Amino acid sequence: MRTYVAGADVGSTTAKVVILDGEGDIAGTSLGPTGASIVEAAQRRFQEAVKAAGIDEHEVEFVVGTGYGRFKIPFGHTQVTEISCHARGAHHLFPGTRTIVDIGGQDTKAISVNELGDVADFCMNDKCAAGTGRFLESAALTLGLPLEEIGPVSLRAARPLRITNVCTVFVESEIMSHMMKGETVEDILRGVHNAIAGRSISLLRRVGINPEISFTGGVSRNVGMVRALEDQLGLRVNVSPLSQFIGAIGAALFALERARGGKLVAAPVEGGT
Amino acid sequence: MISAGIDLGAGTTKVLLYDADLAALGTVSVRTRPDLEATATEALLAACDAAGVRREDIAYVATTGYGRYQIPERDLQITEVTCHARGARHLFPDTRCVLDVGAQSSRAMRVDDRGRVIRFRMNDRCAAGAGKFLERVARALEIPLEELPAVALRSTDPQPISSICAVLAESEVINHISQGKPVEDILMGAHLSIADRVLALLRQVGADGEVALTGGLARNPAMVKALELRLGRPLHHSDHSPFAGALGAALLGQQRLAKRNAGGGA
Known part of the structure; x- marks a missing residue:
């Protein structure tokens, strides 16, 4: 019988599950909104990922949970912090990674990693929505655009505006007043993306900006954000279509180590069901 | 002599008219719209209507609040800190x-x-x-x-x-x-x-x-x-608390008026 393991990354906004086979190759993935019930979201994503892999739930030998909801994942055998999982996952997809910028729905992290993908240093903002996905969501809502359109629209800016407010709530009024003055949606949005990039880069500076830089988390799917980061850094950043799954991939890699009898870097907290 | 205090806040705009002899004439509070200048003008006119005075009767306009610079008809702009302190002190000595x-x-x-x-x-x-x-x-x-x-x-x-x-x-x-x-x-x-x-x-x-x-x-x-x-x-x-900033501005406006009149050799 083949070995399968899973990583479940339950974030504040979306839940992600990745199934790996014994070779470390991806067998199945699933992603969906976390919603009000972490338990339900985790279970649904797990069932879907198992189905996508074409296997039975019982064939999954070991499950590692990560993300903000990691302690509530009923089928998780243990938990590993999202910092370690993002580092491991990014290293797996881009082995040259030395610095990770992870922008999620509710927090932003800067992580520096060594050549093995172990965390050397990190810092994060989880106290305030400034510089996170929430900030983008709020801007999209204020402008009446779907979230997935704001990145591409921002790329068409002719004369990017400077957004001066830090607070997500106040930026809503700032956007409204720019609209009143007849500024274009493109210029406003580019300003919004630049503001988040600026905040992320100040976090990155605290851990040191060493290439290669990998951009992970849900916001990495936004092309406007990729461009804003690259422009301000003056460097290319690694982005993968799997970027949103990097935390889950890292968790699954930890699960694989465990299934192979290796030791887990993070101490197990308590066994799940 | 009537002074007007306009407190153009982020949420609401408050106007208070103050007469040197009659004290506070009346207050108006409206939701602040993105067009700050228009909001202030409308609120000031509404306060005049409510108090039964004409716009020309107002001798001095003092503004405060986050939009205080956006009101061209002002004679003076004053920080919120000064106005709220002054207004609060007037209400609660x-x-x-x-x-x-x-x-x-x-x-x-x-x-x-x-x-x-x-x-x-x-x-x-x-x-x-x-x-x-x-x-x-x-x-x-x-x-x-x-x-x-x-x-x-x-x-x-x-x-x-x-x-x-x-x-x-x-x-x-x-x-x-x-x-x-x-x-x-x-x-x-x-x-x-x-x-x-x-x-x-x-x-x-x-x-x-x-x-x-x-x-x-x-x-x-x-x-x-x-x-x-x-x-x-x-x-x-008290019910006047939300108007403390506008009150402080109107009171400071009265001071300026008194000074202006004294200086004018009345």
């Missing part, structure tokens, strides 16, 4: 501390026995500790803004809200709801969270002596209760 809690900012001022500001601290960078925080929570709870105080006052076991950020507090509120916590307890928790932030500012300037509450949130009885609970003693507040 024994005041030594003034707490101004508005839609987008909160301030704590320490004043001397003549109402002059000795020290102040403010937060206008972030919605934590201001009315916008409540608006966000209300939105998450799907409760109309005007019903917030009544609902919050029914609370028996306030739920702590640990997020300082208004946006992140929304997710926390949703978590509380999904855990079946009563709406009134979540809401009172939100009021207490604002109280904690505002009182932290107050402690930085010195919290002893009588405290007056001004700004838009002074009309919210749950906010008053939360502040008094956390402070451990009663606050001065």
Whole structure:
């Protein structure tokens, strides 16, 4: 019988599950909104990922949970912090990674990693929505655009505006007043993306900006954000279509180590069901 | 001689007309629209209508609040700190501390026995500790803004809200709801969270002596209760509290008028 393991990354906004086979190759993935019930979201994503892999739930030998909801994942055998999982996952997809910028729905992290993908240093903002996905969501809502359109629209800016407010709530009024003055949606949005990039880069500076830089988390799917980061850094950043799954991939890699009898870097907290 | 104080705040615009002989003539408060100049002009005209005076009868216009520079017809603009301190002192003569809690900012001022500001601290960078925080929570709870105080006052076991950020507090509120916590307890928790932030500012300037509450949130009885609970003693507040900034501006306008008339060799 083949070995399968899973990583479940339950974030504040979306839940992600990745199934790996014994070779470390991806067998199945699933992603969906976390919603009000972490338990339900985790279970649904797990069932879907198992189905996508074409296997039975019982064939999954070991499950590692990560993300903000990691302690509530009923089928998780243990938990590993999202910092370690993002580092491991990014290293797996881009082995040259030395610095990770992870922008999620509710927090932003800067992580520096060594050549093995172990965390050397990190810092994060989880106290305030400034510089996170929430900030983008709020801007999209204020402008009446779907979230997935704001990145591409921002790329068409002719004369990017400077957004001066830090607070997500106040930026809503700032956007409204720019609209009143007849500024274009493109210029406003580019300003919004630049503001988040600026905040992320100040976090990155605290851990040191060493290439290669990998951009992970849900916001990495936004092309406007990729461009804003690259422009301000003056460097290319690694982005993968799997970027949103990097935390889950890292968790699954930890699960694989465990299934192979290796030791887990993070101490197990308590066994799940 | 009539002076007008216009307090163009982020949430509402308040106008107060003051006559040297008759004291306050009347007040008007309207929602601030993105066009600040038009909002101010309309509010001023509405205040004239309410007081039964003509626009030409107003000899002096003093402005304050975040939009105070956006009012071209002003004779003078004055900071919120000065105006709220002056207005609060007029309303409550024994005041030594003034707490101004508005839609987008909160301030704590320490004043001397003549109402002059000795020290102040403010937060206008972030919605934590201001009315916008409540608006966000209300939105998450799907409760109309005007019903917030009544609902919050029914609370028996306030739920702590640990997020300082208004946006992140929304997710926390949703978590509380999904855990079946009563709406009134979540809401009172939100009021207490604002109280904690505002009182932290107050402690930085010195919290002893009588405290007056001004700004838009002074009309919210749950906010008053939360502040008094956390402070451990009663606050001065009245229906005029939200107009303290406009009152302070109008009073300072009267001073200028008196000086102008004296200087004019009357």
